[in-house]
Amino acid sequence: MYERNGEKFFVFDSHLHFWDASPANWKPGAEEYAKGWIECFHAYQGLGPAETHWTLEHFQKYSVEDFEKDVFDEGHVDVAVFQSTYLKEWYTNGFNDIEQNASILDRFPGKLILNGRWDPREGEAGLRQLEEDHAKYGIQGVKLYTAEWYNGSRGWKLTDPEARPFLDKCAELGIRNIHVHKGPTIWPLDKDAFDVSDIDHVATDYNGDLNFIVEHVGLPRIEDFCFMATQEPNVYAGLAVAIGGLMHARPKFFAKVMGELLFWVGEDKMLFGSDYAIWEPKWQVEGFVDWEMPDDEAYSDFPRLGVEGKKKILGLNGAKLYGVQVPEELRAPVPSEAPADPTAAVGVEG
Amino acid sequence: MTLRARVLEALGTVYDPELDEPITTLGFVGSCVVSDAGDVQVRLRLPTPQCAPNFAFLMAADARTAVRRLPEAREVHVVLEDHYTGEEINEAVARGAGFDSAFPGETEGDLEALRALFHRKALLARQSRLLPVPASTLGELTGPDADRCRALRRALGIDASDGAPPFVTGDGMPVDASDVRFRRMSSLTALSLETNGGICRDLLKNRNRIPPTPRPTGHSVSCDVPLGTPEGEEVAA
Numbered sequence: 412m413y414e415r416n417g418e419k420f421f422v423f424d425s426h427l428h429f430w431d432a433s434p435a436n437w438k439p440g441a442e443e444y445a446k447g448w449i450e451c452f453h454a455y456q457g458l459g460p461a462e463t464h465w466t467l468e469h470f471q472k473y474s475v476e477d478f479e480k481d482v483f484d485e486g487h488v489d490v491a492v493f494q495s496t497y498l499k500e501w502y503t504n505g506f507n508d509i510e511q512n513a514s515i516l517d518r519f520p521g522k523l524i525l526n527g528r529w530d531p532r533e534g535e536a537g538l539r540q541l542e543e544d545h546a547k548y549g550i551q552g553v554k555l556y557t558a559e560w561y562n563g564s565r566g567w568k569l570t571d572p573e574a575r576p577f578l579d580k581c582a583e584l585g586i587r588n589i590h591v592h593k594g595p596t597i598w599p600l601d602k603d604a605f606d607v608s609d610i611d612h613v614a615t616d617y618n619g620d621l622n623f624i625v626e627h628v629g630l631p632r633i634e635d636f637c638f639m640a641t642q643e644p645n646v647y648a649g650l651a652v653a654i655g656g657l658m659h660a661r662p663k664f665f666a667k668v669m670g671e672l673l674f675w676v677g678e679d680k681m682l683f684g685s686d687y688a689i690w691e692p693k694w695q696v697e698g699f700v701d702w703e704m705p706d707d708e709a710y711s712d713f714p715r716l717g718v719e720g721k722k723k724i725l726g727l728n729g730a731k732l733y734g735v736q737v738p739e740e741l742r743a744p745v746p747s748e749a750p751a752d753p754t755a756a757v758g759v760e761g
Numbered sequence: 762m763t764l765r766a767r768v769l770e771a772l773g774t775v776y777d778p779e780l781d782e783p784i785t786t787l788g789f790v791g792s793c794v795v796s797d798a799g800d801v802q803v804r805l806r807l808p809t810p811q812c813a814p815n816f817a818f819l820m821a822a823d824a825r826t827a828v829r830r831l832p833e834a835r836e837v838h839v840v841l842e843d844h845y846t847g848e849e850i851n852e853a854v855a856r857g858a859g860f861d862s863a864f865p866g867e868t869e870g871d872l873e874a875l876r877a878l879f880h881r882k883a884l885l886a887r888q889s890r891l892l893p894v895p896a897s898t899l900g901e902l903t904g905p906d907a908d909r910c911r912a913l914r915r916a917l918g919i920d921a922s923d924g925a926p927p928f929v930t931g932d933g934m935p936v937d938a939s940d941v942r943f944r945r946m947s948s949l950t951a952l953s954l955e956t957n958g959g960i961c962r963d964l965l966k967n968r969n970r971i972p973p974t975p976r977p978t979g980h981s982v983s984c985d986v987p988l989g990t991p992e993g994e995e996v997a998a
Contacts, residue, residue: 443845444845447809447810447811447843447845448810448811450810450968451809451810451811451964453967454808454809454964454967454968455964457963457964457966457967458960458963458964458967565867594811595811595812595813595814596813596814598867599867599868599869599870600814600815600860600864600867600868601815601860601861601868601869601870601871601872601874601875602815602869602875603813603815603875603878604813604815605813630956630957630960631779631953631956631957631960632953633949633952633953633956634882634946634949634950634952634953637949638946656960657956657959657960660959660960660963661956661959661960664952664955664956664959667952667956668952668956671949671952675949
């Protein structure tokens with residue numbers, strides 16, 4: 412919970428990690444990729460305020476004590492979603508697989524929600540693993556990384572026929588929240604890997620059963636994301652990277668990106684995510700609560716974001732998707748619209 | 762003008778297809794070494810080791826083509842540095858081969874469809890900056906954005922003559938400057954490209970703090986330093 416000027420904000424962090432990218436975990440023969448991946452993340456951390464930068468060594472592997480301090484003690488986070496990212500072709504034990512994430516759950520009862528993952532290229536075995544993960548951990552969501560390399564393949568799309576049984580399984584088991592993270596590669600390699608039109612298709616097919624949270628608001632394809640999200644009631648904007656990567660480094664772009672998201676997607680369908688450990692939540696939460704749309708002609712077309720909107724984005728929207736009880740005093744006076752209600756889409760046609 | 766200056770000028774005509782900006786102003790040309798005999802060695806360094814292979818390939822191949830057009834250039838080597846598919850890309854680019862040859866079995870077509878898609882986005886974005894200008898023909902629009910619009914229209918096979926309509930959709934359909942949907946979509950697309958360009962510049966600055974992987978010795982390193990940092994000013998206002 413974060414309190415500022417008498418207003419109390421419930422903070423639901425929809426996207427964070429507990430990873431091990433230390434050289435000891437680099438897979439022999441794939442060191443170049445493992446090293447490049449974490450150095451790329453570390454460069455992203457450089458987009459935050461200088462006093463929040465870590466050394467590369469610390470960034471590669473941080474302790475559970477660091478995690479507790481950065482996220483819960485100082486980061487204002489009430490409840491967070493642990494996203495699992497495997498990358499087992501590059502990291503021997505995975506970047507942060509579900510087992511590793513689960514190993515620290517007991518330390519933070521009621522504060523961490525564990526998400527799983529699946530990969531359609533794993534076929535029947537992957538489907539069984541998803542069932543097992545659900546049975547063991549009761550997962551309500553998954554994180555999908557479509558650019559993961561696997562057995563000579565450099566990526567996949569949600570519309571691939573092989574993905575259908577997995578989406579059906581999620582709907583059947585009640586794994587409602589599908590976080591999608593696009594990356595730089597896909598099959599075939601000549602297509603735009605960041606394209607979000609596959610999410611558009613499956614969101615329509617599974618409306619009412621599954622919610623699709625597009626991580627990083629579709630960046631670097633925010634235009635395609637906005638056109639899509641405005642038409643799909645079950646598509647949400649995950650703000651990880653938008654806040655961390657722009658609010659400090661490029662404040663004018665941040666204001667415009669927020670303005671476009673508020674216009675096309677709306678404050679009921681935007682979710683705060685710190686993307687820790689890329690960025691600590693503390694400065695992001697505090698900065699976002701203080702943030703105002705500039706009072707300037709260039710921003711006059713954009714909707715404004717008030718205290719209620721900030722409460723929804725920082726916590727209430729995410730808590731609703733994951734069925735988390737928010738203390739009475741922290742709730743919004745007027746409830747947000749239901750997640751899968753088609754009228755939640757902002758109409759721009761005509 | 763020295764050959765090196767002409768090489769840099771040629772590299773300035775190579776655009777990052779995703780950002781619609783020259784690779785030189787983005788700071789992607791890490792080094793450019795020209796020998797007395799006219800051999801040219803260009804090293805490209807992108808903002809991350811994991812930048813998309815298809816766009817990376819286009820920039821490397823376009824850079825090689827642009828420099829080889831110079832009659833005085835003898836051997837031309839363009840190398841993508843510290844990139845996770847650099848080996849495949851460098852090998853194919855050196856042979857003048859296509860993207861499908863760099864990644865056999867991993868492509869369905871060449872990269873021209875991808876290039877055209879991003880030309881359409883770039884055209885949409887560029888026009889958003891020209892919309893406030895009252896114009897009834899393309900010829901009435903002037904300046905760098907208008908020139909780039911003409912180049913993009915020509916690349917897409919859209920009429921770019923002076924008498925052509927000033928504003929068109931990505932498919933070449935004439936559109937009125939007051940069309941609200943067009944205005945909204947073009948300004949959002951411009952924001953997207955500008956934001957991505959900003960993030961790329963910031964990431965490259967951070968990346969350049971980590972020195973490149975040491976390379977085998979034995980070639981000239983006299984000019985082998987980054988050619989200035991990427992310009993970092995915000996352009997959105």
